[in-house]
Each structure stands twice: as structure tokens, then as C-alpha cells.
Amino acid sequence: MSKPNVIVIGGGLGGLWATLRIADAGFPVTLFSLFEVKRSHSVCAQGGINAVLDTKGQHDSIGQHIIDTIKGGEYLANQPPVKAMCEDAPGLIRTFERMGVTFSRTPEGLLDQRLFGGVKNKRTCFAGASTGQQLLYGVDQQVRRFESEGKVVKHEWWEFLSLLLDADGICRGIVAMDLKSLEVRAFAADAVVVASGGMGQLYAPKSTTSTNSTGAAASRCYRQGAWMANAEFFQFHPTAMMGHDKNRLMSEAARGEGGRIWVPKTPGDRRPPKTIPEAERFYFLEEFFPAYGNTVARDEAARAIWTVTRQMGLGIGGDGGDRVYLDLTHLDAAFIGARLGAILEIYRKFAGVDPMTEPMEIFPAAHYGMGGLWVDFERSADGGIQPDSPRNHATNIPGLYACGECDYAYHGANRLGANSLLSASYSGRVAGESVVSYLKGLGSDRRALAPAIPQAEIARQQAINADLMRAEGSDTPYRIQKELGALMTAKVGVVRSNPELESALGELAVLRERLRNARLGESSTWSNQSLAFARQLGDMIELAAVVTKGALARDECRGAHYKPAFHIPIPEGRFAGDPEFEAYRDRWHANNAQWLKTTIAEHTDDGPRLSYQEVDLSVYPPTEPRDYR
Incomplete structure (x- = not known):
């Protein structure tokens, strides 16, 4: 028979990394995307990607990155995958460098790193405020090399409709639709990787996500028997500019670079913000969370904004007070322009205000689903995950894998900022390597899928x-x-x-x-x-x-x-x-x-049936509660 082949659904960071590893191992890949791959939602990630390089001399450690991620997720993430991800992060950054990604650097030429929410050390690498775009373009160039060699075939403007499951319930391909001609076709494969992104459009238009972030692909897998895990945990980014069509993300990097969130102390104060004296401003994150201040984790920041506006009545704006100020005006304009230029332009374009002269008006918006398709892992002897195990990132349907934002594996009950680009890249790489192991284990007696x-x-x-x-x-x-x-x-x-x-x-x-x-x-x-x-x-x-x-x-x-x-x-x-x-x-x-259990949802005709799994707490057991005060 011919060499085993793989289908990858989604052309963002997760899907491209999986494609890259599978094609590099010599197996042909067919990549499906709703649009041109370079438009995938990964390009919208702004602030950076986490990795412990300690270029700032703060004595940061990989162990602390692991702890911050586990505690930030309220201990709900299985800990071996988190450990492995944080340990591999520095190597991923160096790989991106070799791909030509233009990370921002210090005057000495070192990789620059900034502060992000939920941590006390600067460990976020970045490329201005368009990091996701730079990372995606870097991996895309590597995939295009395999495409030119005939090892990767792209089907852009095609939509995944359903899985092909054989009589034993094994995934053997997909059915997809050409979004131009509406032709419906079947594509056979020996394994399928779903890397279709998030489901933020459940909350549209009060969402920061693309109109294509519907979660439909993951939902279709779920309706055919794949488990969904921890779907109730949905992150609301604390700093989004409100709009009539959608809410636009103002990166957490704005807070990491020194931005301050505040409201007037007097309810209903309608004075221009620059005329309000410091003594009459309520910098509530700094008062609520003195240990972290404006870089507190996103869930705490979003609830604090909710409390100040909805319960204390201190919000600003003409729509019932559902806004607070995100202030950059006290910072050096040249410095902020170089590091946050992309988001400053977004705000100028859609709000008509320059954030360097007037504070931005922001409010929490639906942003990221921590839950997603359930995926497995094999624990290694050192407490991480076993490299090249076919179990890693496998769903409960044999032959079906998932990676990127559509899986649930790394963030528990809350995602730390800049861990999304890391988890998307790392999970895609791991899923690709796992699929290679799965294919090698199939042997030479593979049966063709019955035509019926x-x-x-x-x-x-x-x-x-x-x-x-x-x-x-x-x-x-x-x-x-x-x-x-x-x-x-x-x-x-x-x-x-x-x-x-x-x-x-x-x-x-x-x-x-x-x-x-x-x-x-x-x-x-x-x-x-x-x-x-x-x-x-x-x-x-x-x-x-x-x-x-x-x-x-x-x-x-x-x-x-x-x-x-x-x-x-x-x-x-x-x-x-x-x-x-x-x-x-x-x-x-x-x-x-x-x-402290993972929610598992199985599809039935009467709605989701819930059960619960124990969380692997073998790396850092929960001895005390998370406390950002």
C-alpha cells in the first residue's frame, strides 16, 4: 500500500507545527483551512510568547514558570504536559529564531523580554505588538518548503464537515466542502489532526476573536463521539476596546510595559481624564492586588473591573459606565510606540483617539476558551510527558488528534498571558510527533476504507x-x-x-x-x-x-x-x-x-452528559490557595 497520509484541519500555529513535524518525518500531509493559511487567527496574538531565558537577570527559572502556570490555572491542568511545555519553551524560541522570526531585542542584541500578567519576572519574548503574526509567518515559510517538494498539499477555502469513522470507530479521514463551489468530497487518511482554533464567537459581538472562531470543527468532532473537557472555563480578557461590530483586544503587554488601570473616585465624574488629579483617581488593581498590581492574572483583573463598574458604580463612558481607563500617557511615547505600535494603531483607527495623549477606554471581553477537545498524554519518568508517545494529544477517538486552542491540555481554569502562543506551538509540535509514532505503529496490513x-x-x-x-x-x-x-x-x-x-x-x-x-x-x-x-x-x-x-x-x-x-x-x-x-x-x-477534577462532556441526543476525571497533580500538589494580594 501507499505510505500512510495525514489530514490537518487548521492553518494556525498548531496546525502548521503539526504539519511541519509530520512532513519532516516523510509522511504526506493534506492541510485544510477556511481561508488562506496566513490569515489564521494566530496572527491576532499581540503581546508575546513565554519562555525562561532570564535576559533581564531576575533569576527566573523554568520551575517558576511551571508553578506560575499551574497556580494561574487554579491547579486544574494536568501537570506533566505543563512541565514539559515550560521546559521546552526556551528551545522553541531558539527554533523560531532560526526560522527568521524578528523578535525585539535589547541594545546589546539580546532577546528582549517583558512582564505579563500573573507573574513577577520578565519572561515574555515579543516582536513589537504583532508577535503572533511573526511566529505564524516563520512557520508558514517552513511548511511552504515542504509544499514546494510535494510533501504538503493545501486545500484553502475548504471547510471540514465531519469525520470518517470505520466500523471499529477509528478515524479514517474527513468529509469537507469547497466553500466556493459547495462541492462535498471525502478525503481518506490514516490520521487526522484538528487544529481549528477557539470558540469565541459564542459571545459575539462582545468578543475579541475572529468571525471564524466558531468552534464548529471541534463541535463536529464532539457530535461524533469526541469528548469535550473543561468547556465551562472561558477567559474574558480585561482590556478590550468596545465597538459596535466587535471588541478589539488591547494587549496585556500594555499593562506589562507600565500601563495603569483606573477610574475616577467620584461616581459619574465626566471630566476629561487628563484633568483629574492623581489624588482623585482610583488605581483599583494596585489597591486590590498590591503584590502584582496592574499585571495581576486576567481572571482577577476582569472580575475587579466588573466589581468597580457593576457593583461600585465607578465606571466611565456613556453606555452605563461599562468602561475603565487603561492609561499609557505617563510613559515615554517613543518607547511605547516601538513596543506597542500595533495596538496603538488599532485604537487610533477604531476609537479616533491617540492612546499617548488620552487614556484608552476598556472593558472585559470574551477572549479564550481554556476548555476544548479532551486529549491524552503519557507521563514520563521525569514527571513530564514521554517524547514521541502516540498517546500525546490523542483524543478518545483512535486516529484523531487535537492541538492548539481547540484542545484543553495546558491552561486549567485560567490561562496566563503569553502562554497561548507557547501552547499552540508546543502542542502542534508534540501532536505532529505523536502522529508520526502512531503511523509507524500501524504496520503494513492497513486496510482500505470501505467505499460505502x-x-x-x-x-x-x-x-x-x-x-x-x-x-x-x-x-x-x-x-x-x-x-x-x-x-x-x-x-x-x-x-x-x-x-x-x-x-x-x-x-x-x-x-x-x-x-x-x-x-x-x-x-x-x-x-x-x-x-x-x-x-x-x-x-x-x-x-x-x-x-x-x-x-x-x-x-x-x-x-x-x-x-x-x-x-x-x-x-x-x-x-x-x-x-x-x-x-x-x-x-x-x-x-x-x-x-479539583476535569469536566468531561459526551454528546447525547438529550444534550451533554457530564462526568469527571482526576487531575494529575504529581508535579506541584496544591498546598495553598492562589492569592495575588
């Missing part, structure tokens, strides 16, 4: 398209999606309650039924964007139900999941022997015993 399986799946997908094209209801997918975003933002957002989550589940069921009869408004058989969008929206509603049900079941506060009714406040005194603190610590350990 792809034929039946193509017919099923064509029937779905035909049904959508025939629908004549009064609703439109775009109206339903707008209501979905409003529902998720209002009831499954920064602060959650069980009554609202129960209500949201009922409303999602109504949206699902409405979509069945929604009219597309166009019947073109060429480049019908409404058809593709309606299909994606159905998958988004399924994912929204997974997020909501997981949040309803988890009666605790952990990382990005916050229910005030189950909050255990940390006492002011923090010392052994203090009765109040000892009582708090006992409650914290009891809560961990109950809830």
Missing part, C-alpha cells in the same frame, strides 16, 4: 445542505447568532449564577429549534456564505450547551468560572495558627477534594 462509508457520509452532508437551502421560516441565522451572543454574554459571562445558567440552557434549546427552520435568504450554489454560516451556528449552539451545562454543574469559584454564591473569601490574615485562616484553608482543601 464515505459515500454514505457525503450523502448525509448533502442532505443537510439541501434541507437548509429549502427552509422558509421567518428567522435568519444572523438574527439567531446575535441572540446567542447576547444570551451567553449576559448569563454565562464573567459572573454566573445557577438560576441564570438554568434559564440559558432553556433558551439555547429554543434557539436550536428556531435554527431548524431559519431561512438563508439566498439559494446560490456558488460561494453561499449563509449556508456555511448556518451550519456553523448549529455547532455553536451545541458548544454553548456544553459550556453552560458544565458551568451549572460546577458549584464553585475557580479561575475564570466565578459564582458569587459559592465564593470562599480569603481572610486578611495569612499565617499559620490564625484561626480564621486555618478555617479558610480547611474549606479550600475540602472544596478541592470535591471539585
